[in-house]
Amino acid sequence: MKLSWRLWPLLLLSTACTAEPADVVQSEAARFEVKVLTRKLDHPWGLAFLPDGRMLVTERIGRLRLVAADGRLDPVPVSGVPKVVAEGQGGLFDVALHPDFKRNGWVYLSYSAGSGGLTGTEVARGRLDGHALRDVATLFRMQPKSSGGQHFGGRIVFDRAGFLYLTLGDRGEMPRAQLPGDHAGSVIRLTDEGRVPNDNPYVARLGWRPEKYTLGNRNPQGLALDPAGQLWLTEHGPQGGDELNRVVAGANYGWPVVTHGRQYITGAKIGEGKSKPGMRDPVYVWGPTSIAPSGLAFYTGMRFPAWRGDLFLGALRDQMLVRLRLKDGKVVHEERLIKNRLGRIRDVRNGPDGYLYLLTDEDDGVLARLEPAP
Incomplete structure (x- = not known):
């Protein structure tokens, strides 16, 4: 049958708005579909949900995109x-909305920036106005800047009190994570305006960067609040040393003095061992093979009742989604899902509609949604 030319626009519109066929998965606790919503994203990194149902997605090359519901x-x-500066692992990282976004319109971005070959992670904010950010201002600049294109950290989260947390990697220079006058290898804590809170743990200590909230972190790229308001993070360790940690003010997580991992190529020992007094042990360790943990989210929706309270994280290695069941602050079970079926999962988000959303770190990156299967 030959179609009239008048019908082609309707046919094209219908095709453009139809989601791809869903991939159905039977997990231990739920049967779900992996529905791809959007393709053609260039290494997407972070995701935020706007009140009107749209989403903001960062692309590592430096673009901020709008995606309809x-x-x-x-x-x-x-x-x-x-x-x-989008070089190596650097670029545009995370995006977060101010807790009072409906009133003030502030959008927060983390990214790598600098000049003269020296870069570091920064945070800026601007008011979202249509397709533009207005009144853009830089709130934080990592110091000192350095060369090299790795271990930027870059995940940002607001807590219930309205403080902003940013993860920073060691920039590939391991000793920096233990230096009090260096931002590298830490979690920092700021007010929503970029000021240093008066109760930060090192604010009154001579020689310490007052923004520092923790130290001894290698490259944390997952950060999330649990239902009780406690902050958790995942970080890339060396081979066999990826960690899940509970974020505690003033804690030293040990890198590179203590670690459960070893050097990638040689397998040589790093530091003094796996534990040391005065340094906080991880809650959970992945080994002997690393999974390269990334985005992190606690599931609190109603679409998957059996998953409520579980912790989900992306794993770049083996391209999988990991589900952790916690009890009394400890991991009691791990399940690995959709391995090698979607792509390198960079971010995981608990959507306001009760679904789980995923981003894949690819040239043709996707935004996908997990939905209950019929």
Whole structure:
């Protein structure tokens, strides 16, 4: 049958708005579909949900994109993003909304920036106005800047009191994670305006960066609040040393003095061992093979009742989603899902609609959603 030319626009519109066939998975606790909403994202890194149902997605090359609730990608990127140095693992990282976004419109971005070959992680904010960020200002600049294209950290989260947390990697220079006057290898804590809170643990200590909240972190790229308001993080360790940690003010997580991992190529020992007094042990360790943990989210929705309270994280290695069951602050069970079926999972988000959302770190990156299977 030959179609009239008048019907082609309707046919194209219908095709553009139809989601791809879903991949059905039977897990231990739920049967679900992996529905791809959007493709053609360039190494997406972070995701935030706007009150009107749309989503903001960062692309590592330095673009901030708008995605409709049904997955349609807005062809016009959001302007006003700060200048990003997208080299190596660097680029535009996470995106978060101010807790009072409905009133003030503030959007927060983390990214790598610098000049003269020296870069570091920074945080800026701007007011979202249509397809633009207005009144953009840099709130934090990692110091000192350094060369090299790895271990930027970059995950940002607001806690219930409205404080902003940012993870920072050691930049590939291991000793920096233990230096009090260096931002590298730490979690920092700021007010929503970028100021140092008066109760930060090192604010009154001579020689310490007052923004530091922890130290001894290698490259944390997962950060999430649990239902009780406790902050958790995952970080990339060396071979066999990936960690899940509970974030505690003033804690030293040991890198590179203590670690459960070894050097990648030689297998040589790193530091003094696996534990040391005065340094906080991880809650959970992945080994002897690393999984390269990334985005992190506690599931609190109603779509999957059996998953409520479970912790989900992306794993770049083996391209999988990991589910952890916690009890009394300890991991009591681990399940590995959709291995090698979707891509390198960079971010995991608990959606306001009760679904779980995933981003894959690929040239043709996807935004996907987990939905209960019929």
